[in-house]
Amino acid sequence: MILAIDTSCDETSAAVTDKRRVILNTIYSQVLIHKKWGGVVPSLARRAHMERIDLVVQPALEYINKIEAIAVTYGPGLAIALEVGILKAKELSKKYHKRLIAVGHMEGHIYSSFVQNRKGNPKRDFKFPYLALLVSGGHTELVIFKNHLQYEIVGRTVDDAAGEALDKAAKMLGLGYPGGAVIERMANEVDNRDFHNFPRPMIRSKNLDFSFSGLKTAFYYYLKEKNLTGEKAVVNTNIKELASSYQAAVFDTLIKKTEMAIQKTGITQLATGGGVIANQYLRKKLRQLMNKYDGNVIFPPYKYLNGDNAAMIGVVADYKLKNNIVVSDIGTLDRQPRLSL
Numbered sequence: 001m002i003l004a005i006d007t008s009c010d011e012t013s014a015a016v017t018d019k020r021r022v023i024l025n026t027i028y029s030q031v032l033i034h035k036k037w038g039g040v041v042p043s044l045a046r047r048a049h050m051e052r053i054d055l056v057v058q059p060a061l062e063y064i065n066k067i068e069a070i071a072v073t074y075g076p077g078l079a080i081a082l083e084v085g086i087l088k089a090k091e092l093s094k095k096y097h098k099r100l101i102a103v104g105h106m107e108g109h110i111y112s113s114f115v116q117n118r119k120g121n122p123k124r125d126f127k128f129p130y131l132a133l134l135v136s137g138g139h140t141e142l143v144i145f146k147n148h149l150q151y152e153i154v155g156r157t158v159d160d161a162a163g164e165a166l167d168k169a170a171k172m173l174g175l176g177y178p179g180g181a182v183i184e185r186m187a188n189e190v191d192n193r194d195f196h197n198f199p200r201p202m203i204r205s206k207n208l209d210f211s212f213s214g215l216k217t218a219f220y221y222y223l224k225e226k227n228l229t230g231e232k233a234v235v236n237t238n239i240k241e242l243a244s245s246y247q248a249a250v251f252d253t254l255i256k257k258t259e260m261a262i263q264k265t266g267i268t269q270l271a272t273g274g275g276v277i278a279n280q281y282l283r284k285k286l287r288q289l290m291n292k293y294d295g296n297v298i299f300p301p302y303k304y305l306n307g308d309n310a311a312m313i314g315v316v317a318d319y320k321l322k323n324n325i326v327v328s329d330i331g332t333l334d335r336q337p338r339l340s341l
């Protein structure tokens with residue numbers, strides 16, 4: 001078994017995993033702390049992680065005799081937040097004489113579609129290679145998942161992440177933070193239709209990179225012109241149409257680039273991960289896309305696996321342990337806020 005910790009952003013999480021099975025996973029979300037600031041405040045995140053890390057790790061310690069190694073996310077993420085998890089992992093590793101395994105947060109999101117519950121469900125065997133679409137508040141990436149622990153990034157955002165773009169639009173509409181789920185609900189109520197045809201930057205470029213800041217800016221000026229920002233947007237009846245149209249522009253871009261990646265690589269199996277993948281409409285569009293290519297898409301099988309969690313980190317760590325990829329000198333493990341796959 002592996003005891004895993006993730007403190008990369010605004011969730012404090014610890015898990016116990018057994019191969020791909022999750023024995024327990026604890027998440028302490030900081031959403032309520034950051035809500036009033038409209039985004040994650042690093043110093044507040046660090047403090048909250050420090051205040052809660054022991055509480056979150058505690059249930060996992062009941063398994064300490066069966067634990068073979070301690071795994072921890074060392075990047076990418078907020079430096080001072082990552083540090084809290086790393087220090088705790090080092091402490092546990094020394095105290096209980098367990099090996100230490102450093103895991104990338106995005107590796108975790110890639111494996112999140114393969115995580116199983118306690119009983120080993122869903123079964124899902126690995127059939128490499130996969131394309132992986134990772135869409136969260138901090139990242140938007142297309143990756144070839146070639147084999148265990150082997151990744152090649154083929155597309156990434158050149159500016160904002162898709163989740164960040166949704167969050168910023170929600171903020172402009174006065175819908176609070178984080179905004180992805182609220183926008184999903186609003187869009188649903190108008191059948192996810194596109195009323196405004198906002199711009200889809202880089203959709204025609206030949207590469208697989210994404211861009212969302214142009215859309216965000218276009219949206220801002222649209223609202224400004226119509227005098228519709230903040231509270232005024234909330235009372236405006238067109239808010240659902242605005243939210244739905246904006247979401248359509250973001251998802252259109254994700255779908256088009258994923259389709260280009262299928263055509264370029266010939267890979268027709270898609271694995272997914274990240275908070276935005278919780279969106280049911282996006283899931284539907286991805287299913288339709290993969291059907292078109294006689295392929296298939298897999299999603300994180302349980303809701304908590306879309307967002308940040310330590311369980312996915314523990315599952316990656318199991319493959320690292322099998323390949324003896326462990327931290328040789330505990331003192332040298334450092335946070336890597338800009339770590340890339």
Ligand code: KG4
Nearest residue numbers: 136137138163178180181275276279307308
């Ligand atoms: O993976 P995650 O929990 O944290 C990061 O590592 O960033 O992703 C958070 C992002 C936020 O931008 C949030 O608005 C978005 O995921 N999100 C959604 C939904 N639920 C969360 N976006 C679209 N639809 C949702 N249902």
Ligand code: ZN
Nearest residue numbers: 105136307308
């Ligand atoms: Zn994440």
